[in-house]
Amino acid sequence: MSGFLFVVPPLVGHINPAVGVAAELTARGHRVAWVGPDAGLVRRLAGAEAEVFPCAGTIEGERPADLRGAEALKFLWEWFLVPLADAMAPGVRAAVDGFRPDVVVADQQAFAGALVAERLGLPWATSATTSAEFGGAYDGIPKVADWLRARLAELRERIGDPDGTADPRFSPHLVLAFTTPELAGPSDRSRVRHIGPSVAERPVDHGFPWEWLDPGRRKVLVSLGTANADVGGRFLAECVAAVRERADRIQALIADPGRTLPPAADDKDVLVRPSLPQLPLLERVDAVVCHAGHNTVCEALWHGVPLVVAPIRDDQPVIAGQVVAAGAGIRVRFGRVTAPKLGDALDTVLYEGAHRTAAARIRTAFRAAGGAPVAATHLEALAAEETR
Structure with missing residues (x-):
């Protein structure tokens, strides 16, 4: 039996994929614990019985809505x-x-997990909840790449092993x-294992x-x-x-x-709610309109549902590009799209078969990749490798 410590940021889309992996490890008899700034959020997603160690950390400041590109990236890192x-x-x-893990599983945006593990000489795995950086999205922008490396070097000096060399985003x-x-x-990065989405059951919305x-x-x-x-107000209204x-x-x-x-009483055409039971709905819907967040995109394609993607910032333009390149959806401009253009995009993905065929192809690949059980097997192998 091995121990696995999951290090996560306070973000739903980054915790959800790890939940299925943690559940699989627990089912196999391993010790599992979590550490993150929002223990309540982790327990809501992973289960009330989850062992969660507290730590500090909040989302600093309110990001200006009009930030895009390099300026948005800089804000994300600095703030x-x-x-x-x-x-x-x-x-x-x-x-x-306190937990004495054999392996640390660090979310790709929870740099502290990787750097602390490196400093303590512990093996660590990256939980890559977005694939945006796998293709070297910033390699063609030397100033941006150099700026990122400098910020990581400064961070390593403060909390990691000053002699370490690993990029905390890629174990x-x-x-x-x-x-x-x-x-x-x-x-072309080493030690990357494509496991497909980790889709786990979530609390039921009985209402x-x-x-x-x-x-x-x-x-x-x-x-x-x-x-x-x-x-999102303007976009949702369109x-x-x-x-x-x-x-x-x-x-x-x-x-x-x-x-x-605005709320609409007895509306038979549009149902608006603060939150929706996304996974069970994906079994019933015919298309998804979203911001090209990696989690939503992958869960839609897990169900073979084509998409209309409207990226806003961060990794979303890269993920939107992947969807379009794969033929599984249409991209629209978040800040400028109008109802007629959205309607045309919806008509295309709903009534023309090419995007649904592409989504079905990705669905087959996702399910063949193995998801949480395969991820758990890779983690077990890493733990066994380190104890030899």
Whole structure:
């Protein structure tokens, strides 16, 4: 029996993929624990019985909505990723001391997990909940790549092993990529294992009105994720308008955590709720409109559902490019798209077969990759390798 410590940021899309892997390891008799800034969120997603070690760390500041490209990346690192690593490091060290793991499983954006493990001489695996950086997205922009390396070097001096050389985003021992080359393209990085999405059961939404779904109409799920609630109002309103123009044949289910849309009583065409039971709905919907967040994209394609993607920032343009290149969806401009253009994109993915065929091909590849059980087997092998 081995011990595995999962180090996660306070982000739903980064915790969810790890939940299935942790559950599989637990089912195999291993010790599993978590450390992250939001213990309540971890327990809500992983189960009330999850062992969670506390640590500091919050999302610093409110990101300006109009930041894009290199400026958005700089803000992400300076105001979230680097301060988060500094804040988490003492708690991660305390969790290692208290739990005594054989392997640390560090989310790709929880740098403290990788750097503390490296400093203590522990083997660590990367939980890569986005594939955006596998293709060297910033290699063609030398100034950006140099700036990132400098920030990581400074961080290593503070909380890691000053003599270490590994990039904390890519473990030299094992990188668990929750995707496959059929979507992300090939990777030339060493120790990357494409395991496909890790899709685990989530708490049941007993209050969802399943009877609302009309079997005679196509259904569209609209979600911009939990981190974009402050910027989605205009886009969601255009989605509503596009669906209402097609209400004779389409229903829309819209996640609106920021409550930017007005409530509509007895609306048979558009259902707006702060949150939706995404996984069971993906078994029933015909298309997804989203921000190209890696988790939402992969869960949609796990179910063979084609997409309309409207990337906002961070890794989302890269993931949107993967969707389009794979033929599984259409990209629209988040800040400028209108209801007619959204409607045209929906008509295409709903009624023309090419995108659904591509989504089905990726679904087959995802399911063949093995998901959480294969990830658990790779982690077991890493633990066994280190104890030889």
